[in-house]
Amino acid sequence: MGYNKETYEVANRLLEQRRKQAVQEADTRRNRIYQLYPRVKEIERELSSTAITAARAVLAGQNAAQQLETLKVKNLSLQSELSSILNAAGVEPDYLDTKFQCSYCKDEGYVDGVMCSCLKQLLRQEAYRQLNQLSPLALSSFESFSLDFYSDVPVREGYPAPRKRMEGILGYCKGYAADFSAHSPSLLMQGATGLGKTHLSLAIARVAINKGFGVIYGSTQNIISKLEKERFSYRRNRDDIDSEQHLIECDLLILDDLGTEFSTGFSSAAIYNVLNSRLLSAKPTIISTNLTMRELERSYSERLVSRIMGNHVRLEFLGNDIRQQKRMQSHR
Numbered sequence: 497m498g499y500n501k502e503t504y505e506v507a508n509r510l511l512e513q514r515r516k517q518a519v520q521e522a523d524t525r526r527n528r529i530y531q532l533y534p535r536v537k538e539i540e541r542e543l544s545s546t547a548i549t550a551a552r553a554v555l556a557g558q559n560a561a562q563q564l565e566t567l568k569v570k571n572l573s574l575q576s577e578l579s580s581i582l583n584a585a586g587v588e589p590d591y592l593d594t595k596f597q598c599s600y601c602k603d604e605g606y607v608d609g610v611m612c613s614c615l616k617q618l619l620r621q622e623a624y625r626q627l628n629q630l631s632p633l634a635l636s637s638f639e640s641f642s643l644d645f646y647s648d649v650p651v652r653e654g655y656p657a658p659r660k661r662m663e664g665i666l667g668y669c670k671g672y673a674a675d676f677s678a679h680s681p682s683l684l685m686q687g688a689t690g691l692g693k694t695h696l697s698l699a700i701a702r703v704a705i706n707k708g709f710g711v712i713y714g715s716t717q718n719i720i721s722k723l724e725k726e727r728f729s730y731r732r733n734r735d736d737i738d739s740e741q742h743l744i745e746c747d748l749l750i751l752d753d754l755g756t757e758f759s760t761g762f763s764s765a766a767i768y769n770v771l772n773s774r775l776l777s778a779k780p781t782i783i784s785t786n787l788t789m790r791e792l793e794r795s796y797s798e799r800l801v802s803r804i805m806g807n808h809v810r811l812e813f814l815g816n817d818i819r820q821q822k823r824m825q826s827h828r
Contacts, residue, residue, distance in 0.1 A: 499619050499710040500742040503626065507605075507618035514603040515596065522594040529585060529592065539578045540592075546571050616708055623705050636698040638670055645818045658815035662692070665811050669696045673703035678747050678779065684804060685784040687813025690820060693784035697750050700782065709747035716767070717757040719743065723766050740766070744773045747780075754785040755795055768800045775807050783808065 530537045546567045582591055596603040598614040605615035643666065646659035655661075672680065685693040701711045714722075722739050743749055749770070757763050774781050783804065785792065792801050 499623060500712065500739075500746070503619055503622045503710075506622045507615060510618055510622075511603050511605050511615065514598075518594050518596045518603065522592070526592055529582075529587070533581050533585060536578060536581055536592075539574050539581075543571060543574050543578075546574070619710075620705050620708060623711060636695040637702060638666070638673070638696075638699045641666060641692060641695055641699065645821050646815045651814055655814065661812070661814045665813065666696070668811065669700055673700045676700065676704045676707060676709065676748070676780075678709065680748075680780040682775070682781045682808040683783070684808035684810045685782065685813060686788070686810065687786070687815075688817065689786055690817030691813040691815050692818060693813055694752055697752065697782045697784055701748065701750055704748050711748045711750065712743060712746045713750040713752065715752045715756065716754045719751070720757045720763045720766060724762055727762070740770065743770045744777070745779075749774060749779070749781045751781060751783045754783050755787040755791070759795060764797060764800065768797070768803070771800070772803055775803060781808075 549563075549567055579589060582589060585591075594602075598612060601607045601612035601614060603614070605612055643659055643662055646657075646662045648657045648659050650657050672683070683697075685697060687693060698713065701713060705711050719739075726739055751767075751771075754767075771781060771783075787795065789801075789805075792804070
């Protein structure tokens with residue numbers, strides 16, 4: 497399952513609206529032509545009648561071939577008459593047809609149990625919408641990521657210049673996104689506030705969604721808060737959305753700002769369960785955090801930090817707060 501329950505509900509609701517609109521528009525066209533050419537209504541009724549008669553003839557079995565041939569001749573005659581009327585009315589031959597947006601599945605979303613491309617597209621669009629709502633930077637892109645805010649001067653001896661480091665990280669993230677699959681490696685983005693961790697993680701998400709993968713983004717604090725409410729809600733029932741399951745099963749989970757959540761026994765256990773379950777299923781997770789390795793070890797259990805460090809590609813961001821630099825520029 498790539499998308500959460502809400503995403504599917506919204507997409508299916510949109511399909512239902514499409515179907516209703518297509519039917520309503522067809523009814524409007526049909527009523528309009530009926531008023532101008534009453535004979536059209538009679539022809540459609542007769543065509544429907546011949547179809548029923550043909551079915552009965554097949555079931556009866558007696559002289560079925562002869563009856564079907566007679567009905568076929570009548571049917572072709574009625575269709576020819578209908579075509580002539582529509583031509584005289586100056587409308588297209590398919591004027592009376594119900595014109596679904598997707599002619600393949602007729603806006604049902606599935607064909608023979610297989611999901612149609614139109615539903616896949618709606619799911620992607622809804623995932624974009626949800627991601628836009630949750631993201632503080634909306635849907636960031638690689639194109640909008642600028643290296644101009646990173647210095648060419650090393651932050652300290654033995655470290656590369658921030659721009660050099662970030663150029664490498666940007667290139668890695670672009671390649672990661674281009675080759676993204678449901679079993680791509682997990683990433684750990686570390687660095688101070690405002691260095692582009694969220695921007696690049698969401699740029700990856702954008703590419704992944706375009707490829708049809710289901711992505712869930714959220715700050716660790718918001719995710720833990722939601723899980724806690726669901727876990728301890730007295731009104732919880734069997735039909736409630738199981739957010740924890742969605743977090744575990746989505747194609748890509750972006751866990752932003754690890755370490756900003758209020759630390760409790762529940763939060764630590766929930767984070768470990770989600771991350772460990774995804775690792776066991778070989779599903780990628782992108783974690784961003786402002787914490788150093790030493791701070792992570794102080795904030796979380798040795799077991800959790802060990803799982804993160806042993807199974808995530810570490811990207812260490814360098815530089816000065818970009819958001820602060822942009823604010824300073826805007827005030828000049």
